[in-house]
Amino acid sequence: MQRYIKLLFKGAESNIYLTKWYNKKAISKIRIPKSYRQRKLDDDLRRRRTISESRMITMAKELGLRTPYIYFIDPYRAEIVMEFVSGKRASGVLTSSICFEIGKFVSTLHLNNLIHGDLTPSNFIVNSKVTMIDMGLSFYSTRKEDKAMDIRLFKEILTSTFHNSYTEFFEYFLNGYRHVNSEELEKILQRIEDIESRKRYAIS
């Protein structure tokens, strides 16, 4: 068992530790048990998400996207040991060009029918390049609905936290998306309107 050097970050569902993996700086992501969740439900969710996340990160890597290398996983402790990526979270330093990069990421994923599931700027690390670090809610799907959900979530986060530059950021995000694959985008955007009209008290 490896030693944890330091607790770096407490996320919503997991603790992120700085650790060593064969003398290499590494990150250990442990999904901690939730005391509020029914035990069986909790064990199941944590185990399933650990397996699926490491699989998704690896699949994204195979598509040529920058994601951390997975070194080791332990489904029963809900732990993933992965490459340490230095840099800042995109949420703190968001610019239009980062949004463009994120758009390219998402478009590549979607082209290969991978859905991110939790598309927020805080799931990207920025140094000289952009790296996607968290795919805990990602899954495989060919449905436009699911692709639209991804983009809608990103839009929602931008409007609620970056309302001043929302229009510009979202524009760049879509440009990035188009840059990789423009074919499906119009239909997906149409679908977003569809989803939004299904919300409570939406005026269609």
Added chain:
Amino acid sequence: MLCLGIESTAHTFACSVVKYSDSDTDKSPNILSDVRNIFKAPDGSGIHPREAARHHSSVAIEVLKQSLESSKIKYKDLDVVAYSAGPGLGPCLRIGAVIARSISSFYDIKLVPVNHALGHIELGMSLTGGKDSLVLLVSGGHTMILVFNHKRWRVIGETLDITLGQLLDQFGRHLGLASPCGSEIERLANKSSKNYVSLPYSIKGNDITFSGILSAAKRLISTGKYTNEDICYSIQETAFAIITEAVERALSATEKRELLVVGGVSANKDLSRMLNLACRRHKAKFNPCPISFAGDNGVQIAWTGILSYLKTKNFIDISESFVNQSWRIDTVDVLWRE
């Protein structure tokens, strides 16, 4: 300043007189009266909008009279009459609006429309002394996570289909209970042998959906393999865990240090327990709205009417007064909040 608030969005018809004076340092509502009358649907059926509206129109005068009598206020002393203009059931909203318009025109009192959801939040904020809260609004009409940002309450996560209240009500109805069913389902869940049955767990980023739980639970009932109690228990465990996880994500993303919980379903003890645990992990203060004001009431409308009128002198002419069944909270400018 005195304001009469009239609430009539769904099953509750309520009137309340609230007083506000500039000297109030704590800026909390001084509630002079709070009278409510709730439409009770027959067992196994939900709130029929027409029946609820019929109920409202038959009790309206009595509720209004009681609320003025118990506050010892006369109509001519009122400065503002506020009414819930939406979102809600059309026929019900119209009853409240008609009464508000009549009082406004007959006694020449300023008329202020109030967004019902905003009413829940603003009253909750002032009763719990919240300053910069993340808000969870859970009721029969709403399931939303909101933060205040640049003049508006912004939605950072919400249900994409039915609300938490609807999930409980519709399942309860399936069991033949009378709406609202939340408290009865809670009672059944507490009696269960805590035998957890897996139900669809769906969370999409910050958004959630409950319709899968509803269909699956109905199907499980029809197999006859499980007791109603165990299904109720499993529904609560699953749905509340989804909500709590969404709240936890939002707490972590926004780094807020307070959580305000408002709306009818916030009265559920199990939900409170789970949210409280999540707050503890994020070192956030857990601020549930006092149970007596968790559900729909007239105070929330009166209080929000006061805030709105004081800061913006925002009143409308009767000819421009409206009801809007789908008046989303994130389209309302909140100018009294920094």
